[in-house]
Amino acid sequence: MSESEHHHPNYVKIWAILVVLLVVSVLGPELGIRSVTLFTAFGIAIIKAYMVAKNFMHVSVEPRFVTYLLMTAVLFVVLFFAGTAPDVMNAEGTNWEKSSWLAAEASAPAEAENHH
Amino acid sequence: MAESVETQAAHHEDAHGHHGEMSFVSKYVFSTDHKVIAMQYLFTGMAMALIGGFMAYAFRMQLAFPGEAVPGYGIVSAANYNALVTNHGTIMIFWVAMPVLIAAFGNFLIPLMCGCDDMVFPKINRLSYQIFLLSAVVLISSFFVEGGGFGGAWTAYPPLSAKAEYSLTKLGSSIWLVAVALEFIAFLLGGINFVTTAMNSRAPGMKLYDIPIVVWMIVVASILFMVSVGPLIAGAFMLLFDQTLGTQFYDPDGAGDPLLWQHLFWFFGHPEVYVVLLPALGIVAEVITTFSRKKLFAYRTVLYTTFGTGVLSFTVWAHHQFVAGIDPRMANIFTLTTLLISVPIAELCFVYIATLFGGSIRLTTPMLWALAFIAEFLIGGVTGIFLGASGSDIYLHDTYFVLAHFHYTFYPIAIIGTFAGITYWYPKMFGRMLNETLGKIHFWGSVISFNVIFIPLFVLGIAGQHRRIFDYRNFPELALPQYQDLRILATFALLVMLAFQVVFLYNFFMSLFKGEKAGNNPWKANTLEWTVPSPPPHGNFAEMPTVYRGPYEYSTPGRDEDYWPQNVPN
Amino acid sequence: MRPIANTRSVTGIPTGRLAVWWIIVSEIVIFGGLLGSYVMYRLAHDSWANQAAHTNTMAGAFNTLVLLTSSLSAVLAHKAASEGDGKKAAKLLGATICGGAVFLTVKAFEWTHEISIGYTITSNTFWSFYYTAAGLHGLHVIAGMIIMGIVAKDAAKGRELHRVELIGLYWHFVDLVWIFLFPLLYIAK
Known part of the structure; x- marks a missing residue:
């Protein structure tokens, strides 16, 4: 089954861009600004994922339903997260608390500062 | 045991x-032949059903006659009781309902109904069955290790499942988990085959709206399974590490949370209900149209309703956790979505009744099963409303009301739906007809005794009988004679029901040799599997078919015959 | 022998590719469930920053580079295969397998070091996730390498060239997972 109808982009160039993005995501935290770190870590991860999916996996030349399939799977993960996080992220409720959890967090921030 | x-x-x-x-x-x-693999799934599922039924017999006897030795099993200890209940649930859902409804019927019907010679990946199909068989062996082996089988309920909530000092069987719970994980892998492999075959390999001319409903439903069910099972597979790894390595994923003593497992489990567990429900609904659609000689009422609506049900089924899972300490605001949302999902299912029931309306109905055995499915599932659905509303669920949670509701949904799905399918396609599978008289005796015996088992359990549940108690003599207010009599009644009805299955087994195996020859199309149905010899030869079609119309063209005006096969040009 | 069903293509894409997309869909939810659980816990536990500080960012970054490069050779193998050059495709797949081997070797050294200084899978739930997520990903790398070896062997003889693309798709997905694991486990400190 030859795929000669595929248009092959310049893969090496895309790889080079991905490597540059990788370097940025490693250097980002050096600035020490939390929002910048979050963007360089996760924003760039999303950009990289998009580039790999589009260019290496050729999602863009597949029939549209493939994109929808993949997006649906991601959407269900988000749905799972949205339904679960409100419960799991609670350390205390009306008649209960996770004592060892609260104890660990109480001593945490001071230590965390030491590493930046 | x-x-x-x-x-x-x-x-x-x-x-x-x-x-x-x-x-x-x-x-x-x-063999890599899809029909042989379907039969392997069917027979394995039937064997597992007998094991699961035997477990039900043992623990129902204990409930009716506590402390007395059960004939064929012996004294049921508390740990035995828990292991029996847990594995009855696990086996009936994962090793009976799934392999028979999805794998057996999916394997048998999808290539035949889509006009293919086989599945697209026959070797992966065979691998899927082999992994499934291995998983069944692994599960059964868990009964013979130190500490016995796993007894933490089929939902396996931690900490009960995660810590050996609670589950009392460290190895048993790990083996149980591995068996379930293997079973998931088997069905992922099978599901990919089903979906790909139906999407990509349909006969020329078969458009989306020409696909028989049962194929659509099995495909949607496979997709639901694939998309919902992932988080639980990840969660199973985490639970396995909690059990064996001592991590604390679900332990609030560390940084974990036992609710996470409940969410992971039910995010899969609730769509799973629809994974097995949809194929049963599809079988019923085929049977009802054939035996009322009418076009399926509103084909496209059925289809869109199926998709809608599939999507909605992902939004209801936390209604199993209303008393688990979840956020009350989330409980409101999940109540709403749960009540919503009854709408499409009710709509499907109405569609089937509308299909029956004005048809020339033939009450054959498969038709009786199909009609019973609608009637019994309706009771299951209506009682679900009480449990879906968080207010009444707080009272009813973990009582026998839940249990009776659950069985009023799953018995119609896994038993009634399956029997509708087996009796309908038996002539195609084996080339001979089942005995109608024996079939009807089996039908009435099974359905009446089923109701006698579970209606008393509704009553007991409302009276406050908790579902995890193994000996009610320890609870004087629940051991009153009026309650104990109901328990004994339910147990007797179970014995009757199991006895009637002998009629089925006799009919099934005798008809293999002595049944009347079926011919290609004994029911005069339209779909492609009825155009080939019974049983279909290797490769199915002598000449690959072309499809000209939808599957439900019955009683078309102006034709001599009241059916119009999909592959006949005019 | 390939069934007739396998040669049909109603949706317009070859059957093998369609199946790989479905595999990827089911993999997305597996990793999604695991990483979603991790993110919930991570957001609720600021103290995990202290643990994450002990991961080796440079090793993680190097492994990201290795996987990106192996993805490049996988896609170049696909290009070679689509031009009918099975030998070149097999060589490039071989390079991809080497990439996977380098990745696993780096991981092995990393884990050995971390375990030897006391960060085991049970020492903290952060480390439990660290080993579980990277371990599950590692299993996918190993599986990919094995299948790729089989595909490369056939491709070298000019057989089953369409499979080069299929295993490539899977490999890119494994790469994608790592692209998210890297910031989650190494950068967010």
């Missing part, structure tokens, strides 16, 4: 290898 398992294993070997010739082995044991 040990005896029964060994008998089952012997039975199973018997079904596959009693001729013992090499050609037989390669033809029936290591």
Whole structure:
């Protein structure tokens, strides 16, 4: 089954861009600004994922339903997260608390500062 | 217990290898033919159903006559009771309902109904069955390790499942988990085959709206399974590490949270209900149209409703956790979505009734099963409303009301739906007709006794009987004679029901040899599987068919015959 | 022998590719469930920053580079295969397998070091996730390498060239998972 109808982009160039993005995501935290770190870590991860999916996996030349399939799977993960996080992220409720959890967090921030 | 398992294993070997010739082995044991694999799934599922039924017998006897030795099993200890209940649930859902409804019917019907010679990946299909068989063996082996089988309920909530000091069987719970994980892998492989075959390999001319509803429903069910099972597979790894390595994923003593497992489990567990419900609904659609000689009412609406049900089924899972300490604001949302999902299912029931309306109905055995499905599932659905509303669920949670509701949904799905399918396609599978009289005796015996088992349990549940108690003599207010009598009644009805299955087994195996020859199309149905010989030869179609119309063209005006097969040009 | 069903293509894409997309869909939810659980816990536990500080960012970054490069050779193998050059495709797949081997070797050294200084899978739930997520990903790398070896062997003889693309798709997905694991486990400190 030859795929000669595929248009092959310049893969090496895309790889080079991905490597540059990788370097940025490693250097980002050096600035020490939390929002910048979050963007360089996760924003760039999303950009990289998009580039790999589009260019290496050729999602863009597949029939549209493939994109929808993949997006649906991601959407269900988000749905799972949205339904679960409100419960799991609670350390205390009306008649209960996770004592060892609260104890660990109480001593945490001071230590965390030491590493930046 | 040990005896029964060994008998089952012997039975199973018997079904596959009693001729013992090499050609037989390669033809029936290591075959890649989708029909043979379907039969392997069917027989394995039936054998597992007998094991699961035996477990139900043992623990129902304990509830009716506490402390007395159960004939064929012996004294049921508290740990035995928990292991029996847990594995009854696990087996009936994962090793009976799934393999029979999805794998057996999916394997048999999808290539035939789509006009293919086989599945697109026959070897992966065979691998899927082999992994499934392995998972069944692994599960049964968990009963013979130190501490016995896993007893933390089929939902396996931690900490009960995660810590050996609670589950009392460290190895048993890990083996149980591994067996379930293997079973998931088997069905992922099978599901990919089903979906790909139906999407990509339909006969020329078969458009989306020409696909029989049962194929659509099995495909949607496979997709639901694939998308919902992932988080639970990840969660199973985490639970396995909690059990064996001592991590604290679900332990609030560390940084974990036991609610996470409940969410992971039910995010899969609730769509799973629809994974097995949809194929049963599809079977009922095929049977009802054939035996009322009418077009399916509103084909496209059925289809869109199926998709809608599939999507909605992902939004309701936390209604199992209303008393687990979840956020009350989330409980509101999940109540709303749960009540919403009853709408599409009710709509499907109305569609089937509308299909019946004005048809020339023939009350054959499969038709009786299909009609019983609608009636019984309706009770299951309506009682679900009480449990879906968080207010009444707080009272009813973990009582026998839940249990009765659950069985009023799953018995119609896994037993009634399956029997509708088996009795309908038996002529195609084996080339001979089942005995109608025996079939009807089996039908009435099974359905009436089923109701006698579970209606008392609704009553007991409302009276406050908790579902995890193994000996009610310890609870004087629940051991009153009026309650104990209901328990004994339910147990007797179970014995009756199990006895009637002998009629089915006799009918099934006798008809293999003595049944009337079926011919290609005994029911005068339209779909493609009825155009080939019964049983279909290897490769199915002598000449690959072309499809000209939808599957439900019955009683078309201006034609001599009241059916119009999909592959006939005019 | 390939069934007739396998040669049909009603949706317009070859059957093998369609199946790989479905595999990827089911893999997305597996990793999604695991990483979603991790993110919930991570957001609720600021103290995990202290643990994450002990991961080796440079090793993680190097492994990201290795996987990106192996993805490049996988896609170049696909290009070679689509031009009918099975030998070149097999060589490039071989390079991809080497990439996977380098990745696993780096991981092995990393884990050995971390375990030897006391960060085991049970020492903290952060480390439990660290080993579980990277371990599950590692299993996918190993599986990919094995299948790729089989595909490369056939491709070298000019057989089953369409499979080069299929295993490539899977490999890119494994790469994608790592692209998210890297910031989650190494950068967010």
